[in-house]
Amino acid sequence: MSTLSKRDDQTPILEARDVRKTYRLGRVDVPVLKGASITAARGEWLAILGASGSGKSTMLHLLGGLDRPDASRGGKKGGEILYKGQPLRKMGARRLDRYRAADVGFVFQFYHLLPELTVMENVLIGAMVLHGRLGYRKRRDEIRARAEGLLKQVGLSERLRHRPVELSGGERQRVAVARALVNDPGVLLADEPTGNLDRASGGEVLESIASMRDEGRRTIVMVTHDASVAARADRVIELRDGLVVQKSALGGVGRAAAV
Amino acid sequence: MYQGLLTRKYLTRKIMPLLSAVAVALCTAMVLVTWSVMGGFLNTLLTSGRAMMGDVKIEVSGVGFPYYDDLIERLEAHPDLVAAAPAVEWFGQIGLPYGRVAQAAVWGVDPERYARVTHYSDALHWRPIDTPTRRDTEGADPRLGPASEYFTGPGVRSWDSVLQRGLSLTAIDERTNEPVPGIALGIRLSGQSRPRPGWYEPTSRFAEDFLPFGGRVTLVVLPSDSQGRMIEPRARIVQVVNEIQSGIAQVDGQTAITRIDLMQDLLGMRGGERVIEPGGFRVEVDPVTGEERFVAPVTVSEPSRVTTVFVRGRDGLSMDAIVEATREATEAFIHANSSRPQGGLLRYLTLATWEEINAQFVAAVKKEIGLVLFLFSFISLTAVFLVWAIFWSMVNEKTKDIGILRAIGASRRGVAWLWLRYAVSIGVVGSALGLAISYLIVRNINEIHDWMDTALGLSIWDPSIYLFAKIPDEVDPLHAAVVGLGGVLAAIFGAMVPAIRAARMDPVRALRFE
Numbered sequence: 168m169s170t171l172s173k174r175d176d177q178t179p180i181l182e183a184r185d186v187r188k189t190y191r192l193g194r195v196d197v198p199v200l201k202g203a204s205i206t207a208a209r210g211e212w213l214a215i216l217g218a219s220g221s222g223k224s225t226m227l228h229l230l231g232g233l234d235r236p237d238a239s240r241g242g243k244k245g246g247e248i249l250y251k252g253q254p255l256r257k258m259g260a261r262r263l264d265r266y267r268a269a270d271v272g273f274v275f276q277f278y279h280l281l282p283e284l285t286v287m288e289n290v291l292i293g294a295m296v297l298h299g300r301l302g303y304r305k306r307r308d309e310i311r312a313r314a315e316g317l318l319k320q321v322g323l324s325e326r327l328r329h330r331p332v333e334l335s336g337g338e339r340q341r342v343a344v345a346r347a348l349v350n351d352p353g354v355l356l357a358d359e360p361t362g363n364l365d366r367a368s369g370g371e372v373l374e375s376i377a378s379m380r381d382e383g384r385r386t387i388v389m390v391t392h393d394a395s396v397a398a399r400a401d402r403v404i405e406l407r408d409g410l411v412v413q414k415s416a417l418g419g420v421g422r423a424a425a426v
Numbered sequence: 427m428y429q430g431l432l433t434r435k436y437l438t439r440k441i442m443p444l445l446s447a448v449a450v451a452l453c454t455a456m457v458l459v460t461w462s463v464m465g466g467f468l469n470t471l472l473t474s475g476r477a478m479m480g481d482v483k484i485e486v487s488g489v490g491f492p493y494y495d496d497l498i499e500r501l502e503a504h505p506d507l508v509a510a511a512p513a514v515e516w517f518g519q520i521g522l523p524y525g526r527v528a529q530a531a532v533w534g535v536d537p538e539r540y541a542r543v544t545h546y547s548d549a550l551h552w553r554p555i556d557t558p559t560r561r562d563t564e565g566a567d568p569r570l571g572p573a574s575e576y577f578t579g580p581g582v583r584s585w586d587s588v589l590q591r592g593l594s595l596t597a598i599d600e601r602t603n604e605p606v607p608g609i610a611l612g613i614r615l616s617g618q619s620r621p622r623p624g625w626y627e628p629t630s631r632f633a634e635d636f637l638p639f640g641g642r643v644t645l646v647v648l649p650s651d652s653q654g655r656m657i658e659p660r661a662r663i664v665q666v667v668n669e670i671q672s673g674i675a676q677v678d679g680q681t682a683i684t685r686i687d688l689m690q691d692l693l694g695m696r697g698g699e700r701v702i703e704p705g706g707f708r709v710e711v712d713p714v715t716g717e718e719r720f721v722a723p724v725t726v727s728e729p730s731r732v733t734t735v736f737v738r739g740r741d742g743l744s745m746d747a748i749v750e751a752t753r754e755a756t757e758a759f760i761h762a763n764s765s766r767p768q769g770g771l772l773r774y775l776t777l778a779t780w781e782e783i784n785a786q787f788v789a790a791v792k793k794e795i796g797l798v799l800f801l802f803s804f805i806s807l808t809a810v811f812l813v814w815a816i817f818w819s820m821v822n823e824k825t826k827d828i829g830i831l832r833a834i835g836a837s838r839r840g841v842a843w844l845w846l847r848y849a850v851s852i853g854v855v856g857s858a859l860g861l862a863i864s865y866l867i868v869r870n871i872n873e874i875h876d877w878m879d880t881a882l883g884l885s886i887w888d889p890s891i892y893l894f895a896k897i898p899d900e901v902d903p904l905h906a907a908v909v910g911l912g913g914v915l916a917a918i919f920g921a922m923v924p925a926i927r928a929a930r931m932d933p934v935r936a937l938r939f940e
Binding site for chain 2: 228231233234260261264265266267268269272273275279280281283284288292293295296297298299300303304346
């Protein structure tokens with residue numbers, strides 16, 4: 168991919184350093200991440216491959232600021248998530264909300280569209296959250312044009328007024344992709360984006376994601392358990408039992424199949 | 427921004443929030459209907475005095491007081507006072523046909539002056555009318571037709587002449603053809619064809635029995651002397667000239683109004699020469715002529731007395747200002763007349779407003795309103811709990827949406843505001859609906875009550891208890907605003923805990939919620 172050469176001379180946009188995350192189930196602490204470190208460079212498409220329970224979705228949530236690593240205790244450090252070198256831990260709640268709204272965009276396995284809203288509204292709501300009432304009104308035409316452009320790019324320009332229930336799974340996921348990118352974030356975080364789709368629809372979604380790399384300006388971190396899906400990425404790392412067990416600088420179609 | 431969009435969508439696509447709105451609407455309507463009727467009752471109570479006694483009543487009950495014309499002149503000269511009217515208030519018996527007797531408060535008034543102070547002329551029942559009254563569904567009211575249909579004898583020829591007789595409280599004596607004092611009876615006093623309180627059914631019987639041929643009643647009063655001792659009862663047969671329908675049950679059921687001169691005559695309050703030492707057949711010698719002559723009786727000139735003067739203040743003036751003006755004029759009157767014969771009685775003059783006269787009752791009504799409103803507002807807390815329960819359930823249902831919103835950058839405060847804004851919308855919709863319902867109910871409450879009475883046999887408003895024949899049917903805009911605001915606040919209050927819960931949700935768990 169052409170982005171590889173660009174990526175090499177750039178600072179990592181997103182980094183997880185020795186991250187630990189433990190969930191409590193009843194009375195039992197269940198460590199999910201046990202000191203995992205990953206780095207995503209600007210413009211890179213990074214795939215995190217792993218089986219169910221390996222901690223890959225947790226890693227994605229931590230990278231997206233939806234959750235925080237464990238607090239340091241008993242000599243154990245919880246690790247850090249850094250965005251452009253800045254630790255998320257030090258961000259206040261408002262800054263973190265803005266980070267999720269403006270700097271990253273999420274795509275989930277189960278689409279997570281708001282069922283009462285139309286396709287167009289589902290995309291616009293991300294911009295509404297970011298800009299607030301006044302800011303949104305001021306930029307309304309520009310935002311609508313961008314939303315329409317994104318939906319056109321994912322092949323849904325004829326379905327703007329439809330509600331999610333009227334769309335197929337693949338179409339819903341493409342709406343989710345458009346929503347994630349409406350605020351033009353630097354990072355797209357995709358959690359099993361094809362996990363709930365048949366191969367053809369999954370392929371369309373991956374095409375959509377690929378088309379949104381914006382000439383290599385956008386970083387994509389994609390979590391999947393499917394090696395063939397991971398193969399679309401520039402680089403693949405594998406998580407197993409909360410640790411990164413394999414890093415591959417390989418990427419691109421075909422090469423990741425070996426991972 | 428997104429809160430507005432989602433609120434609109436949730437409101438139009440969900441049944442649950444509509445249930446919340448209905449709960450708010452019902453509670454709002456319940457409180458406002460209660461407040462309107464009870465508050466209207468108090469308001470009617472406070473203002474009804476003006477209908478039959480003006481704003482302030484000056485009185486010396488029992489023996490009465492003299493020089494009232496001077497008092498009236500001084501009162502009417504005051505810039506804050508419009509009119510004043512003398513009256514004699516006494517208790518008496520009215521002897522009705524067929525040997526029936528009714529106890530009554532008998533007021534002797536100067537009809538012209540009395541009408542300037544009160545709404546007396548509006549209270550006269552027998553008058554020409556163009557449209558049937560509320561309960562006269564068949565148009566059977568005799569006042570709608572020509573008087574000649576009922577009155578074939580001499581005297582009254584039209585409803586106008588009946589009204590005039592009521593206004594002047596004067597009838598024509600058939601034998602002498604001279605004007606004589608007449609009497610207007612409270613509409614329930616005669617007991618004719620009006621078996622139930624509040625049901626002033628149109629009846630021709632009263633008209634036939636009393637009005638055309640100078641139907642009469644016997645007025646009996648028990649005068650007292652200046653020491654307050656009862657002396658011989660005095661009776662007079664008087665012609666009935668009209669009926670009084672003031673809407674105040676106490677007046678309509680227990681009052682008769684006649685002319686002041688008649689009452690003064692009967693009670694010995696008419697001024698003139700009074701013998702204090704009769705001459706009899708004693709003989710004395712004239713010191714000048716030396717001739718014998720009968721001893722002349724010793725007489726004193728006594729002024730006429732009344733028990734009461736009703737005062738009406740300028741429209742728009744506060745009651746305090748009217749009382750103050752009345753007090754000023756009365757004090758000047760006492761100062762000028764207290765040294766005149768019988769002027770000592772002026773020391774006993776008292777001033778009272780209608781509200782003061784009924785202070786105990788008004789205070790009880792105010793307390794009752796407070797209590798009822800408190801109880802109903804307390805009951806309305808069910809709306810708060812209903813909203814709370816529905817919102818709790820909706821937050822549960824929308825857990826995933828909350829996770830999505832948090833994932834795309836919505837703040838905790840933004841999520842809380844989403845639910846609170848939603849509650850505000852439900853409160854506004856519910857309150858508006860409640861206000862509309864209560865307005866319709868209150869404005870038509872008398873018709874609804876009539877229908878319940880006719881169709882279901884349920885008569886809740888008894889004028890003999892509540893004083894007024896008509897259930898108050900006005901909605902105070904201020905009360906409506908307060909209740910509407912209360913409805914919105916109740917919805918917000920109910921949504922508070924679910925909103926906080928939504929805001930505090932862990933987004934990762936919310937996204938995984940099934």
